[in-house]
Amino acid sequence: MIRHLLTCSFSVALASLAAAQQDVTAYTNARVLAGGRPSMTNATIVVAGGKIVAIGTDVAVPEGAGVVDCTDKTITPGLIDASFVPGISDNDANEQSDEVTPHLRILDSLDPEDPTFRRARRDGVTTAHVMPGTQNVIGGLGCVIKTHGDDPDAMVVKQDASVRIVMGSEPSMRNRAPRGGRVESMYYRRPTTRMGVIWAVRRAFYDAQEAMQKTQGAPDQGAPAPGIEVLTRVLQGKLTAVTTARSEQDLRTALRIAGEFGYQTVIDEAQDAYMVADELAAQSAVVMLGAPSATSVSGGGSRDGAAPRSGTVRALADKGIKFVITTGTNTRRLPLIREAMFAARNGLGPQQALDAITIEPAKLLGVDDRIGSLAAGKDADFVIWSQDPLDPAAVAESVYIDGKSVSQIR
Amino acid sequence: MNLSLTRIAVVCVTTALPAICQDLVAVKAKTIHTISGPSVEDGVILLQNGRIKAIGKQSDVEIPWSAKVIDASDKVVMPTWVIAHSSGGMRGSNESMQNVPWLSVADAVDPGSTFFEGMRRNGVGTIHTMPGNNTLMGGNGMVLRPAGRTIEDMTVADNTGLKLSLLASNGSRLQKVREMRRAIADVREYLADYNRQKDEFEKEKAAGSIAEDKEWEKEIDRKKQAAVDLIEKKLKGWLYVPSFAELGEALRLSQELDLNFVLGNNLDEALPMLRRLKQPVVLTANLEYFETDPETREEEQFCSAKMLADAGVPFALSLGDGPSANPWWQLGTCVRNGVSRQQALESLTMIPAKMIGLEDQVGSLSEGKLGNLQILTGDPLDATTWVEMVVLEGELVYERSKDPRLQYLFEAAEEAAAPQESQKEEGK
Numbered sequence: 001m002i003r004h005l006l007t008c009s010f011s012v013a014l015a016s017l018a019a020a021q022q023d024v025t026a027y028t029n030a031r032v033l034a035g036g037r038p039s040m041t042n043a044t045i046v047v048a049g050g051k052i053v054a055i056g057t058d059v060a061v062p063e064g065a066g067v068v069d070c071t072d073k074t075i076t077p078g079l080i081d082a083s084f085v086p087g088i089s090d091n092d093a094n095e096q097s098d099e100v101t102p103h104l105r106i107l108d109s110l111d112p113e114d115p116t117f118r119r120a121r122r123d124g125v126t127t128a129h130v131m132p133g134t135q136n137v138i139g140g141l142g143c144v145i146k147t148h149g150d151d152p153d154a155m156v157v158k159q160d161a162s163v164r165i166v167m168g169s170e171p172s173m174r175n176r177a178p179r180g181g182r183v184e185s186m187y188y189r190r191p192t193t194r195m196g197v198i199w200a201v202r203r204a205f206y207d208a209q210e211a212m213q214k215t216q217g218a219p220d221q222g223a224p225a226p227g228i229e230v231l232t233r234v235l236q237g238k239l240t241a242v243t244t245a246r247s248e249q250d251l252r253t254a255l256r257i258a259g260e261f262g263y264q265t266v267i268d269e270a271q272d273a274y275m276v277a278d279e280l281a282a283q284s285a286v287v288m289l290g291a292p293s294a295t296s297v298s299g300g301g302s303r304d305g306a307a308p309r310s311g312t313v314r315a316l317a318d319k320g321i322k323f324v325i326t327t328g329t330n331t332r333r334l335p336l337i338r339e340a341m342f343a344a345r346n347g348l349g350p351q352q353a354l355d356a357i358t359i360e361p362a363k364l365l366g367v368d369d370r371i372g373s374l375a376a377g378k379d380a381d382f383v384i385w386s387q388d389p390l391d392p393a394a395v396a397e398s399v400y401i402d403g404k405s406v407s408q409i410r
Numbered sequence: 411m412n413l414s415l416t417r418i419a420v421v422c423v424t425t426a427l428p429a430i431c432q433d434l435v436a437v438k439a440k441t442i443h444t445i446s447g448p449s450v451e452d453g454v455i456l457l458q459n460g461r462i463k464a465i466g467k468q469s470d471v472e473i474p475w476s477a478k479v480i481d482a483s484d485k486v487v488m489p490t491w492v493i494a495h496s497s498g499g500m501r502g503s504n505e506s507m508q509n510v511p512w513l514s515v516a517d518a519v520d521p522g523s524t525f526f527e528g529m530r531r532n533g534v535g536t537i538h539t540m541p542g543n544n545t546l547m548g549g550n551g552m553v554l555r556p557a558g559r560t561i562e563d564m565t566v567a568d569n570t571g572l573k574l575s576l577l578a579s580n581g582s583r584l585q586k587v588r589e590m591r592r593a594i595a596d597v598r599e600y601l602a603d604y605n606r607q608k609d610e611f612e613k614e615k616a617a618g619s620i621a622e623d624k625e626w627e628k629e630i631d632r633k634k635q636a637a638v639d640l641i642e643k644k645l646k647g648w649l650y651v652p653s654f655a656e657l658g659e660a661l662r663l664s665q666e667l668d669l670n671f672v673l674g675n676n677l678d679e680a681l682p683m684l685r686r687l688k689q690p691v692v693l694t695a696n697l698e699y700f701e702t703d704p705e706t707r708e709e710e711q712f713c714s715a716k717m718l719a720d721a722g723v724p725f726a727l728s729l730g731d732g733p734s735a736n737p738w739w740q741l742g743t744c745v746r747n748g749v750s751r752q753q754a755l756e757s758l759t760m761i762p763a764k765m766i767g768l769e770d771q772v773g774s775l776s777e778g779k780l781g782n783l784q785i786l787t788g789d790p791l792d793a794t795t796w797v798e799m800v801v802l803e804g805e806l807v808y809e810r811s812k813d814p815r816l817q818y819l820f821e822a823a824e825e826a827a828a829p830q831e832s833q834k835e836e837g838k
Binding site for chain 2: 115118119122294295309310311332334338341342346347391393395
C-alpha cells in the first residue's frame with residue numbers, strides 16, 4: 001500500500017513536470033482494466049511523451065493537460081497478438097532455398113503499410129509477434145513489432161524474439177516429387193514425412209551442439225554458420241523457441257525434442273493441449289492457443305488431425321498451465337478481442353481472458369517492461385472501448401500507440 | 411402464399427381431446443422478453459396445448475396444480491428465433507439444372523442433420539427453408555421447426571414461396587438477368603397459351619360445336635404450376651440479390667412479381683436504391699465487409715444491417731457458419747455497428763415472422779401465439795449466455811444438460827478440474 005502511494009505521488013510529480021511540455025493528456029472517469037490486476041472504476045490515466053506517467057483512482061489531472069472524458073468507457077492496454085499473420089504471401093513468408101533457415105528474419109519481409117496491421121489497430125491490437133510462415137521446418141526469427149509507426153525501425157519492440165520450429169504436416173505438405181522427378185531435383189529437396197521433418201530438426205540441433213563444443217574447445221575456428229548460431233542461442237536458453245504443433249502426436253514430439261536437447265519451448269496453435277496437459281506442466285511449456293473460436297460446436301476447425309475442444313482454455317487454466325490467446329494461422333480467425341471473448345464464453349474468467357491477450361503475451365515475449373499492462377513508465381499503448389471489451393457489441397473507439405491516436409471509430 | 415398449416419392443424423386437433431391432451435406447462439422466469447411489448451420481471455408463461463394461455467407477473471398469473479412447471483426463476487425467457495431464409499439441413503440444396511421451379515425442399519431436408527441440432531442449441535424455433543442460391547428458379551420452400559424425426563413432424567407450413575436467384579454462377583450478370591427474363595416470359599407465354607385454349611374451348615362450347623356435358627379438363631403442367639402461381643402473384647418469390655449490381659433489376663422484377671429480397675453484401679453502392687425498398691428484406695449471414703478505395707488504398711468497413719436501418723428498411727437476420735452461427739454474435743454485430751438493441755432483437759423474431767406470414771403465431775410472446783420459448787442463462791446479447799432449454803409448442807425439445815455434443819467439447823475442462831491420478835500413471 002505504502003509503495004503504491006509512493007509510486008502515485010512520484011508519478012504525479014512526473015506528470016506535472018511533463019505538463020510543461022504541452023503534450024500531456026489525461027483520460028478521466030474511465031473504467032480501467034489495467035492488465036494483470038482487478039479493474040478500477042473512475043480512474044485517470046495521464047499520458048505524456050508517449051508514456052504513461054500516472055494511473056489510478058486518486059490521480060489529479062496535471063495543470064494545462066488536455067482532458068479526454070472517458071465516462072462509460074473501458075480502457076485496456078493495447079492488445080498483443082502473440083501469433084499474428086500479416087498480409088505476406090506464403091511465398092514471401094516461407095523461404096524455399098532450404099528447409100532449415102533459423103537465421104532468416106521475418107522483419108525483412110514486413111511492410112509497415114500492410115493492411116492487416118491497419119485492421120489489427122482497428123480491433124485494438126497495438127503489438128504483434130510476427131513469425132515466418134509454417135512451411136519450413138525451422139522457419140526463422142520472429143519479431144515483436146507495434147502495429148503503427150512512422151519509421152519501421154521505431155516500430156520494432158524486439159527484433160529477435162523467437163525462432164519458429166514447425167511440427168506436423170505443413171513443412172512436408174507441398175514436397176512431393178513431380179511424377180518422374182529425380183530424387184536430386186530441387187523439387188524433391190525437403191522432407192516429405194513427419195519422420196523427415198523431425199530428422200531435419202534433430203540434425204540442425206546436433207549441428208548446433210557440435211558447433212558449441214567446437215567453439216568452446218577451439219575458439220579460433222571462426223564463427224559457425226549463421227543459422228547454427230541462432231540455434232546455439234536456443235540451446236543456451238537465450239532465445240525463445242516457438243514450436244508449432246497442433247495434434248497430440250505433434251505436441252508430444254515437440255516436447256520430446258525440446259527435452260532431448262534441453263531447451264524450453266513455447267507451443268504454438270496447440271489445439272490438442274488438453275490431451276497432454278500433464279506433460280506441458282512438467283516441462284513448464286507455455287501454450288499459444290490460435291483462434292479458439294474456430295472450434296465450432298459441430299467439431300470444425302481441426303487442423304493436422306487435431307481434435308480441438310471448446311473446453312481447452314478452461315482446462316489449461318484449471319491445470320495452471322500458462323497460455324496466451326492468439327489469432328494464429330487459422331483461416332477462420334476472428335479479431336483478437338473476439339477470440340478472448342469466445343474463450344470467456346467457453347469458461348475462462350473475464351480477467352484471465354483479457355490477460356491472455358495483454359500482459360501474458362507481453363511476459364512470454366519478454367516485453368512486459370514496456371507493454372502489456374497500464375502502469376506508470378509503460379508505453380502509452382491503450383484502447384478506449386465503447387463498453388466492456390468482452391461484450392460482442394464492444395467497439396475499439398480509440399486506439400493509441402505511444403500516446404498517439406492510430407485508429408478512431410465514431 | 412398458400413399456407414397449409416399442417417403442424418398447427420395437428421395442435422388444433424389435439425384440443426378436441428381435452429382429457430388426454432390438456433397439456434399445461436408453466437415456465438417461471440426472472441425476465442421475460444416478449445419482444446412485442448415491455449419485458450416482464452419475475453414472470454410466468456402458461457402454455458396450454460402448445461399455445462400461450464397466459465403471460466404475466468408471477469403474482470398475477472395463477473399456476474394450475476396440474477401444470478408441469480419449468481422453473482427458470484433465475485433465467486431469461488424469450489421467443490425462439492425465427493429464420494426467414496435458410497438453406498441448411500438439406501442434402502443438396504440446388505439441382506444442377508437452373509430452372510426447376512417444380513422442386514420442393516421437402517425432398518431434400520434431412521431431419522437428422524446436425525444443422526437442426528445446432529439450431530435447437532442456438533434457440534431457433536422456426537426456419538424458413540429454401541433452395542440454395544445457385545439457381546435461377548430453384549423450387550418451393552417450407553417453414554420447419556428444428557425438431558422431429560420426419561419432414562412431416564417438422565412442417566409448420568409448406569408451399570411458402572419460390573426461390574429465385576440472380577447469382578451469376580457461370581457467366582455474366584447480364585446473362586443471368588436475361589435467363590431470368592426468358593424464364594418468366596416462357597411462363598407467361600405458356601399461361602397465355604393455356605388461357606387462350608381454354609377460352610377457345612368455352613367459345614366453341616357456347617357455339618355448340620362441343621358437347622354440352624364436356625368440361626375443360628386440361629390442367630396446368632405440374633412442372634409449371636409453381637412458376638405460374640408466381641407470375642399470377644399467388645405465390646411469393648424469394649429473390650437472392652448477391653450485390654448492389656443486381657439490385658436495380660431486382661427492383662424492376664418486384665414491380666411485376668410479389669417478391670421478398672435476400673440481400674448479399676456490397677450494398678453501400680446502392681444506398682439510394684435501398685431507400686426505395688418498401689417491404690422487409692433478409693440479410694445474408696455475413697453482415698460486415700471491407701471495401702478498399704482503389705485510389706487511396708484506404709479501407710472502409712460497412713455493415714449491411716446498419717445501412718438498412720439508416721435507410722428505414724426493416725430486415726431479418728440470417729445465421730451462418732463460424733461465429734455467425736450464434737444469434738448473440740449476429741445481434742452483437744448489429745449493435746456494435748449502431749443498430750438499436752430492440753431492432754436487432756426484432757430482426758431475428760418479429761420481422762422474419764412477418765416475412766413468412768406467421769406473425770400471429772411466432773416471433774413474440776402474447777396470448778394465443780405458439781408456445782415457442784427459449785430459456786437463456788443470461789441476456790440474449792451477452793457472449794457468455796447459453797441456451798439452457800428450448801420449448802416448441804409446449805414441448806421440451808432441447809436441454810443443455812443433455813446435449814452430448816456440447817458435453818464432448820467441454821469434457822476436457824471437466825476432466826482437468828477433477829485430478830486424474832490414473833492418467834498420470836499411464837503417462838509414465
